[in-house]
Amino acid sequence: MKKTVAEVLKSKPISNVYSVAPESSVFAAVKLMAEKGIGSLVVIDGERLAGIVSERDYVRKVAVQERSPANMKVSDIMTSTVITVTSTEDSRHCMELMTSNRLRHLPVVDDGQLVGLLSIGDLVKDIISAQENLIQHLEQYIRGE
Template identity: 35%
Template structure:
């Protein structure tokens, strides 16, 4: 059974973050520059939450707020379930489905390790299925 550690091993290890006092526009520019849909919110290397594209759409755009006047702290998600590198891919899927979320912060004890996205989980499932198919084909043809 694949674990979050397997996903993290394949991902870029740089943790991209903004301070809660940054403007939403600044955070969006960083997200765009790095081709990511969420960004960690940290202050003095302490995890505070995650700002996502969904946060932006629902808490800024749909409320008629300005991206230049709104700070990240006002819209970030702070109540996301935390997972560990030992969490299974199946458990990630369950958490994402039940909570209707697309991102999960990964912690090893109290240390932030990264973010797992729904796309990361889908890729892991597809990879596992492809490996299973390959093994079954090898078994059938041997």
């Protein structure tokens, strides 16, 4: 059975979506990611989704180039062309999008409003859970229960 993005988001233990403004320092963004134990932040400019910034962006555009995160803005390193999904799309489609585009996070946007953030980990956990349920049902069937 395919799950919708909304169903996957509901199963997350913590549904907070952390964000940062484009003019925030890269240091502040990285510090927030470290404090929250997360790998990315959505970048919100007013009410608009302006981009996404990740640990990968930091490593590739700041650390490897030996630049100072305190003197850089999030807008300098964020990905501004963001692939999003809606809460009605199915999890398999999201997995395909993430795999083909080499993404780890997908913002979920309904009617122009950010409603969640889906990670590759969320989808993997969902797949594992579905497989465990299938195995349990098959074992019960085999035992005649």
